[in-house]
Structure formats: structure tokens, C-alpha cells
Amino acid sequence: MTTVYINKQAVEISEGSTIFDAAAKAGIRIPTLCHVENQFPKGACRVCMVDVEGARNMVASCTTPALEGMKITTNSKNVREARKFVVELLISEHCGECKTCVRNEDCELQQLATEMGIMEIAFPGETLKTFIDDSTPALVRDSGKCIKCRRCMTVCNEIQGVGSLFAQGRGFESKIGPAFDRHLDGVVCVQCGQCAAICPVGAITEKEHIDYVWEAIEDPTKFVVVQTAPAIRAALGECFGYEPGTRVTGKMVSALRLLGFDRVFDTNFTADLTIMEEGTELLTRLKKALVDKKQVALPQFTSCSPGWIKYAEYFYPEILDNISSCKSPQQMFGAVAKTYYAKKAGVDPKDIIVVSVMPCTAKKFECQRPEMNDSGFQDVDYVLTTRELARMIKQSGIEFRNLEDGVMDSPMGSGSGAADIFANTGGVMEAALRTAYQIVTGRELPVANLHLQPVAGLEGVKKASLKIEGCLPAWSFLEGVELKVGVAHGLGNAKKIIEAMRAGEEFHFIEIMTCPGGCIGGGGQPRFTTNEIRNKRIGAIYAEDEGKQLRKSHENPEVLQIYEEFLKQPLSHLSHELLHTKYFDRN
Amino acid sequence: MTELKTEMTSCNCGEIQEEELYERLKIIVKSQRTIPGALIPVLQTTQNLFGYLPEKALRIISKELKKPYSEVAGVVGFYSYFSTTPKGKYTVRVCLGTACYVRGGQDVLKALQKELNIGIGGTTPDKKFSLEVGRCFGACGLAPVVMVGDQTFQRVKPTGVGEILNSFE
Known part of the structure; x- marks a missing residue:
């Protein structure tokens, strides 16, 4: 065990811990935009600065080992100003209009800027150029918004072992992305979207299908059925202020019905x-x-x-x-919805639109695989992520928390x-x-x-x-x-x-x-x-x-x-x- | 001489040579496969072999070293030493490190651009010269410095660049 002093409070930690870990153990949150659990510390964003007595400069707490007897200050005028300065520099490059960003109010940079009281652009000047890569079915990248925290690159290379994303170039011109700043469809990418799930800002997001789904729902000639994967019911509640782990199956069914889907079915049936x-x-x-x-x-x-x-x-x-x-349960569902169910319900399969709600971005890719049309049509038309469904519910003005529990339709809802x-x-x-x-x-x-x-x-x-x-x-x-x-x-x-x-x-x-x-x-x-x-x-x-x-x-x-x-x-x-x-x- | 030329045309010597280079590359990469940190030395060797780093070669390196192509590209893009475009016979590097910069490196660069009629990173149509900017060659006392191939020229004046270039065959 090692003892360090954080803001004069003694903290016992296991050997090899970083200052960041030690602070967490003492119940002190140090802000960061790059460090996340399950990843080696990268020291990329420089937001997690702390003062160490006797050190020449402030140090990044995520990469600095906590050594016996270290006296660390995580909260002082100096520290607060240094962190604010770093965030101001990140914002000076960031090409993002918060009010038109899909991550508005769900953005770690924005949140930190608010927390630190950054009320103006301290260093106006050249910003990164917007470069939209929507070359793949599931993901959209906007390198203008990227703060180069390298979380996506680490998850892609070290956790998934895929390696689509890597730091390209150097200095102001550097980008995190596929080889030679090319599009994502030019390199190996499995579309898992772990990059989009871990991005602190709006630099990587899912390709939205919301507008297509609204259009289908409002088209009187279309019969729109929705299937929901089991993982949605254990997570959707988080978007409406419920504790993680709250099951919202019944409310989800009611919400889907209120959104205007003609039938609410369950991917569990095809599971x-x-x-x-x-x-x-x-x-x-x-x-x-x-x-x-x-x-x-x-x-x-x-x-x-x-x-x-x-x-x-x-x-x-x-x-x-x-x-x-x-096939996966999603694709089995699409194939039987446009054959078995179409016949049973007496609906022409060409008029059936199958929408999936999935915890997954790769499902957007999967539904567009050319072989996935065994019903004679594209078996699954659109895929919404859990996040997109939450946005649709919010767009429609539904008070999710006040909904009664609904029950799935039959015969593909059990x-x-x-x-x-x-x-x-x-x-x-x-x-x-x-x-x-x-x-x-x-x-x-x-x-x-x-x-x-x-x-x-x-x-x-x-x-x-x-x-x-x-x-x-x-x-x-x-x-x-x-x-x-x-x-x-x-x-x-x-x-x-x-x-x-x-x-x-x-x-x-x-x-x-x-x-x-x-x-x-x-x-x-x-x-x-x-x-x-x-x-x-x-x-x-x-x-x-x-x-x-x-x-x-x-x-x-x-x-x-x-x-x-x-x-x-x-x-x-x-x-x-x-x-x-x-x-x-x-x- | 005439005979040799005919022979070269009929056997498509250029293409064969390239194929041979790729064979050599494969052997080199395979021998380095298990060595940690092999990527940069392999890239250096490849650039020496081809004169630059063609995409096909980078794909081979990525596959054989089992490194994602994006990672290989990231390393190539990080170091100014590596080039993905073919280079001329001689690379002209103008130092724009601090000392050379204050002693007129920028004017020397402009004169070279004018004389060669190419921009930074460009290559002359006859593939004789490529033009690049360097960051300190470690010869600040001789500023401004220009390197052509592996030869160094010191205290270069903008008016003297023509003479330097003419000394290369």
C-alpha cells in the first residue's frame, strides 16, 4: 500500500495507482475528456491537471503514478485556471455549433465548459474544418468536432482489435480517423459503434433513421411494424432519468404505440x-x-x-x-414479418415497413446487406438505436414517465x-x-x-x-x-x-x-x-x-x-x- | 547502346523491376514479422527500395505485420521523412529551423520554388528534383542550409540556387 495526501487528506492506495485513481478513491472527481475505465490512461486531453508539491509543473493526474508521501492539490485557483485554460484551447479549435449538434446537452465538452464557467470563446481563430464522413451505413464522423481524446481509437484498436481509427498526421492538421484521412468505408470497420458510444463530443454518431421512420409512420399507405430488441427495455429508461437497470418494457410498448406504429412486436419472438x-x-x-x-x-x-x-x-x-x-433475430423478424405476418394480416408485403429498435449500430449495416431480402423486399427497412428512440419519444411530446404499461401485439410479440x-x-x-x-x-x-x-x-x-x-x-x-x-x-x-x-x-x-x-x-x-x-x-x-x-x-x-x-x-x-x-x- | 535500349523496351523491364521489388519487400517483411517495433524500420527499408511508399507496399506491410492499415498510415503521416508520392532523383531540403529561418531560409526556398517551378512536396516533370522543407539539420552555424541528396550546402544565397542545381546530373 502507498499513502498519498490529496488536499491534505491521507489516502491509502495500492501500488501502481495513478493520482487520478487515488483521487477517485478519496471521493474526488477530477474532470477529464480522455480517460475512461477499461482503457490505459492516454494523457491526451490534459484536462485532469493537478498540483504536486515539489514538481516543476502541473501534471496530468491520469498518467502520473501516485508515489509514497506525494502531496497533491486537486482544487486551487492555479489548478482550476489551468484546467479552464486547457478546455478553452480545446474549444478554440472545436468546430461545433452546440445548438445544432446532435450531442447538445449530452456532450462532455459542453458540460465541462458550463461547469468551469466558460462564457466566451477565449481564443478566437482558426477552427478545425468540418469533414463529414457518412460513407458507411451505420456511422457518421465529423472531424471538425473531434477533440482528439483518442478514446475511439483505443476502443477500436485495443478492445475490439479492429483498428479502423488511428491518429493521422500531426499538429493542428492531425485527425483521428481511417488511413490517410480517407473515408471509413475504405478501411476495415465492423460498424460496432463502440467509438460512437465512447466519443465525448459529437465527432462520431450513428447514422440517424428517425426522419425515414416518421415519414413511414405518416404515410397512410404504409403498415409500419416495430420490433424491439431485449436490451432496449433495460436501458431506455436512462434517457428519461431512471436509474440504470430500471426495466421499462411496458412504458416502451405504450410509447411505441403512441408514436404511431401500427403494430408493436418483439424481437424476442424471433430470438x-x-x-x-x-x-x-x-x-x-x-x-x-x-x-x-x-x-x-x-x-x-x-x-x-x-x-x-x-x-x-x-x-x-x-x-x-x-x-x-x-440470421440474427432482427433479420429473422423482418423476413417473417413480410411473409408469414403479411399473409396472416392480409397486408401486401410491399406496404409493410419493418422498423427495428436496437442497442446496436451494426444492425443498420446488417439490414442493408444485399442478401437480407429473402421476403422479396428489404426484410428490415430502418433501424433506430436506443438513443434515437428516446429522441423520437422526446420529439413527440410523450411524457414517458407517466405512461401506463402496454403489452406487445400478437402473434409476434411473445x-x-x-x-x-x-x-x-x-x-x-x-x-x-x-x-x-x-x-x-x-x-x-x-x-x-x-x-x-x-x-x-x-x-x-x-x-x-x-x-x-x-x-x-x-x-x-x-x-x-x-x-x-x-x-x-x-x-x-x-x-x-x-x-x-x-x-x-x-x-x-x-x-x-x-x-x-x-x-x-x-x-x-x-x-x-x-x-x-x-x-x-x-x-x-x-x-x-x-x-x-x-x-x-x-x-x-x-x-x-x-x-x-x-x-x-x-x-x-x-x-x-x-x-x-x-x-x-x-x- | 541502341541494342540495349531495344532490349529494355521489348522486355518491359520497368514493370518486371517493380514486381521484383515487391517480392523483395515480402521477404523483408516476413523476416521482421515477429520483431516488436518492426514497423518503422520496415517502412524505412521500403522507402529506400521504392524511393517512396506506394499504397500497395503499405497494404502488404499492414497485412504481413498484422498491423491495421490505419495504424500504418498514421505512422507514415506522422514522420515527414516518409513520403507516399514518388520522389525525384534528388531531394532538395531547405532548412527552415530557427537559425536558417532568421538568416533567410525562406527567401532561399522561394528562389528554389521559382527555379524548379514546383511547390513544396512537388517533383519536377523530369523526375530529377523534389522539393521539401526540413526542420533543422543540426548545422545552424552554417545557416541557411540546403541539402540536395546527401550533400549539404551552406550559407546559401537566393541568387546561388541555380548554380547548385546545375551541379547535379
């Missing part, structure tokens, strides 16, 4: 459908391998997370056969608890095993409260094994098999588990989620997502699951109904046509 298809696919692969002794691609990887799919298409094309051919947990890292795995185990043995998954504890939580790579015993006769080939599963979230961790697999570690089934924490930590979720908030949203999702009678996908009556009336059985010809897809080597 359950995914489990039926993907679970059957896994069992089929295992049968091929164990009984028919055929060459088959194992382990099977999940396919719900479109950022992961694009990542594999770039970085691991040789394992594309291992990825489940199931979802099991297994579908809810798709939002959490480890959730798809648990949901799949709840169903697969029961199909194989006729008994419930033998774990407490149906939770597969070893694959839950925020550890980056998680593993579990499950011995299959007491198989039904049809599945006797699985008797005694030790089913080995792996779960990774954040693409850097995906890489780790793939490398482990290549090094010979045995797995049968691997779940990958692009974003840290899974969808609850998606690139389209309310800002700012910390681990504490991730855990609260994860807790809310498990509570949603546990509060339901229906907790297994194969027991969802609406799912049984669609098989009976339309698809016949999992992996049927029609299922293959509508619910499955192919992947492409992007090199």
Missing part, C-alpha cells in the same frame, strides 16, 4: 425462433460428427451479432463455415425469458442450452434457476462444460458427452477464444458478442456505459427473465404456432429460405 433453428443446427452438426462420422465444422459459433459476423468475414474467413447459418437474456453476454448460450438440453434429455437444464453461472458476467472469456446424461432414445449418441462451451464479448476477446481453439482447446459451441457486456453494452445504447451500468442492465435483464412463466424458447406458443402454420419444422426448406444466410470472405 426464440433463433434458438429453435440454431439449437437444432448444433444438434445436427453433433450428430453428423458423432454418428455419421462426417467432416463437419465444429465448434459452432453464434451469429446474432452483426459486428462479429463482419469481423469474422475480415479476420477469420476460414471459420465462416463454423458460424451458425441462422418472447420467453430465454429470449430476454440474448441481451447479456452468455445469454444466447444459456438460452440455447435450456432448449437443447431439454430436447435431448426430456428434462430441464440441471442448473440453479436455469442460469448457467460460469458464462454469466463481465469476464472477457468464459468457459463451461456440461455432461449430458439420461438421453432420450433418439439422442442416445450424446450420452455421456461432455458438452464444452465458450463465451466471449468484445472482439478482442473473440480473438482470444478463436486463438485458443486453434491451439487445440476443444469447444462444441461458442457465443460471441461484439460489444463488451453483450447487447446491453451496445454501440447504440444511452451514454455513458460503465461496467457498473453494464452490470445493472445485466441484472435487469435477468430479472425480466426470472419474472416470466415462459422461460424456454421451445415453449413459446407463438413460436410453436409459426412452425405449425408456416415453417413446419426447424431447418425446413422454408426455414432455410427465410431464416438462414451465407457469409462472405471480405479479403
Whole structure:
């Protein structure tokens, strides 16, 4: 342990801590625009200045180790003025009109300027040039607003291991962006939007679909249906002043109805459908391998997370056969909405507009993939992030907090608890095993409260094994098999588990989620997502699951109904046509 | 001489030479793959090989060293030493460090721009000279300083630049 003195108060900290950490431990918040948890300190913004007795200059607290006996001042006229000066310099370059910025009132630079009492532009002069890059389906970059904090670059390179963004050039001309200041579509980018979720200002945001959705809603010839991913209900409340982890499912449904959607459906319905298809696919692969002794691609990887799919298409094309051919729940929904539902409701599919509300920016990319039109039309038309939905609700004047709880429409509004947990890292795995185990043995998954504890939580790579015993006769080939599963979230961790697999570690089934924490930590979720908030949203999702009678996908009556009336059985010809897809080597 | 020229035209020697350079590059990069911090030395070698850093070469480096292309580009863009455009046979560098600046480096630069009829970063149409600005060559006592290739010229006057350039074949 090391003792330092912050504003004369003694603070005990573990060795290797920085001054910033020590202050946090003492309950003192030091302002910063670049430093965030889970990233190495960068010392890029210089806002977190503090005075250290005996030091020649003020130091950046995020990069300075706290040494035994250090006497640190975090609040003095000198310190306050230095920090204000730094923020004034950042503002002098910043090419941003707050009142027309999408991040107005949700901007860390603006907030700090207000806090510090900056009421005028102290150093008028040349500002950065606005350079809009809207070359990709999901993200828009405006380098004029960039304060070069390097959070996006760090998340892209170190957490996701993708490397689309890097510092280009030097000095005033430098930019954070793709190679040689080019557009994002000219480099490898998986569209995960973790950059947009972590940007302190308005330099990277999602590509808005709000206006298209308003237009569709107001067009009397269009029948507009909306689906909401499970992660939305555990996070949307944050945009309306609720504590993180507050579930707002019912209010969300009411709000969507008031916004004017013709039907309010649940992506959970197709999450359950995914489990039926993907679970059957896994069992089929295992049968091929164990009984028919055929060459088959194992382990099977999940396919719900479109950022992961694009990542594999770039970085691991040789394992594309291992990825489940199931479309993501969003895309399954679009495909059945414009076929099964259209027929049932007697609506011409050309008049149906499918809108998704997703915690994700990559879903905007996914819905525009050219192969995602198996219904004969683009299966999903528009994707709103959680943030965009909150903006629409605010635009419409709906008093969200005063809404009564609404219920989803039928027949695509029912979802099991297994579908809810798709939002959490480890959730798809648990949901799949709840169903697969029961199909194989006729008994419930033998774990407490149906939770597969070893694959839950925020550890980056998680593993579990499950011995299959007491198989039904049809599945006797699985008797005694030790089913080995792996779960990774954040693409850097995906890489780790793939490398482990290549090094010979045995797995049968691997779940990958692009974003840290899974969808609850998606690139389209309310800002700012910390681990504490991730855990609260994860807790809310498990509570949603546990509060339901229906907790297994194969027991969802609406799912049984669609098989009976339309698809016949999992992996049927029609299922293959509508619910499955192919992947492409992007090199 | 005549025979040699005919031979060169018929065998498309220029193109083959470039392909050969890329083969050499691949060998070099592969040998450096596991060495930490290999990027900058590899970029230097590549620039020596091609005279500049062509995009194709940078893509190869990115792939072989398993470094994101944006990162490779970021490093190339950071150092003024690296160039992504082809350079002339001789690079003319005018020092505009403090000492050279106050002793008239700027006027020497203007005279060179006029004489070569190119801007900073440009190359003459005959690919003989490229013009660049340097930041202190460490010869402040000799200011203003101009380097042409690896030769240094001291106390250069704007009227003397023509003579310097003429001394290069």
C-alpha cells in the first residue's frame, strides 16, 4: 500500500495507482475528456491537471503514478485556471455549433465548459474544418468536432482489435480517423459503434433513421411494424432519468404505440425462433460428427451479432463455415414479418415497413446487406438505436414517465425469458442450452434457476462444460458427452477464444458478442456505459427473465404456432429460405 | 547502346523491376514479422527500395505485420521523412529551423520554388528534383542550409540556387 495526501487528506492506495485513481478513491472527481475505465490512461486531453508539491509543473493526474508521501492539490485557483485554460484551447479549435449538434446537452465538452464557467470563446481563430464522413451505413464522423481524446481509437484498436481509427498526421492538421484521412468505408470497420458510444463530443454518431421512420409512420399507405430488441427495455429508461437497470418494457410498448406504429412486436419472438433453428443446427452438426462420422465444422459459433459476423468475414474467413447459418433475430423478424405476418394480416408485403429498435449500430449495416431480402423486399427497412428512440419519444411530446404499461401485439410479440437474456453476454448460450438440453434429455437444464453461472458476467472469456446424461432414445449418441462451451464479448476477446481453439482447446459451441457486456453494452445504447451500468442492465435483464412463466424458447406458443402454420419444422426448406444466410470472405 | 535500349523496351523491364521489388519487400517483411517495433524500420527499408511508399507496399506491410492499415498510415503521416508520392532523383531540403529561418531560409526556398517551378512536396516533370522543407539539420552555424541528396550546402544565397542545381546530373 502507498499513502498519498490529496488536499491534505491521507489516502491509502495500492501500488501502481495513478493520482487520478487515488483521487477517485478519496471521493474526488477530477474532470477529464480522455480517460475512461477499461482503457490505459492516454494523457491526451490534459484536462485532469493537478498540483504536486515539489514538481516543476502541473501534471496530468491520469498518467502520473501516485508515489509514497506525494502531496497533491486537486482544487486551487492555479489548478482550476489551468484546467479552464486547457478546455478553452480545446474549444478554440472545436468546430461545433452546440445548438445544432446532435450531442447538445449530452456532450462532455459542453458540460465541462458550463461547469468551469466558460462564457466566451477565449481564443478566437482558426477552427478545425468540418469533414463529414457518412460513407458507411451505420456511422457518421465529423472531424471538425473531434477533440482528439483518442478514446475511439483505443476502443477500436485495443478492445475490439479492429483498428479502423488511428491518429493521422500531426499538429493542428492531425485527425483521428481511417488511413490517410480517407473515408471509413475504405478501411476495415465492423460498424460496432463502440467509438460512437465512447466519443465525448459529437465527432462520431450513428447514422440517424428517425426522419425515414416518421415519414413511414405518416404515410397512410404504409403498415409500419416495430420490433424491439431485449436490451432496449433495460436501458431506455436512462434517457428519461431512471436509474440504470430500471426495466421499462411496458412504458416502451405504450410509447411505441403512441408514436404511431401500427403494430408493436418483439424481437424476442424471433430470438426464440433463433434458438429453435440454431439449437437444432448444433444438434445436427453433433450428430453428423458423432454418428455419421462426417467432416463437419465444429465448434459452432453464434451469429446474432452483426459486428462479429463482419469481423469474422475480415479476420477469420476460414471459420465462416463454423458460424451458425441462422440470421440474427432482427433479420429473422423482418423476413417473417413480410411473409408469414403479411399473409396472416392480409397486408401486401410491399406496404409493410419493418422498423427495428436496437442497442446496436451494426444492425443498420446488417439490414442493408444485399442478401437480407429473402421476403422479396428489404426484410428490415430502418433501424433506430436506443438513443434515437428516446429522441423520437422526446420529439413527440410523450411524457414517458407517466405512461401506463402496454403489452406487445400478437402473434409476434411473445418472447420467453430465454429470449430476454440474448441481451447479456452468455445469454444466447444459456438460452440455447435450456432448449437443447431439454430436447435431448426430456428434462430441464440441471442448473440453479436455469442460469448457467460460469458464462454469466463481465469476464472477457468464459468457459463451461456440461455432461449430458439420461438421453432420450433418439439422442442416445450424446450420452455421456461432455458438452464444452465458450463465451466471449468484445472482439478482442473473440480473438482470444478463436486463438485458443486453434491451439487445440476443444469447444462444441461458442457465443460471441461484439460489444463488451453483450447487447446491453451496445454501440447504440444511452451514454455513458460503465461496467457498473453494464452490470445493472445485466441484472435487469435477468430479472425480466426470472419474472416470466415462459422461460424456454421451445415453449413459446407463438413460436410453436409459426412452425405449425408456416415453417413446419426447424431447418425446413422454408426455414432455410427465410431464416438462414451465407457469409462472405471480405479479403 | 541502341541494342540495349531495344532490349529494355521489348522486355518491359520497368514493370518486371517493380514486381521484383515487391517480392523483395515480402521477404523483408516476413523476416521482421515477429520483431516488436518492426514497423518503422520496415517502412524505412521500403522507402529506400521504392524511393517512396506506394499504397500497395503499405497494404502488404499492414497485412504481413498484422498491423491495421490505419495504424500504418498514421505512422507514415506522422514522420515527414516518409513520403507516399514518388520522389525525384534528388531531394532538395531547405532548412527552415530557427537559425536558417532568421538568416533567410525562406527567401532561399522561394528562389528554389521559382527555379524548379514546383511547390513544396512537388517533383519536377523530369523526375530529377523534389522539393521539401526540413526542420533543422543540426548545422545552424552554417545557416541557411540546403541539402540536395546527401550533400549539404551552406550559407546559401537566393541568387546561388541555380548554380547548385546545375551541379547535379
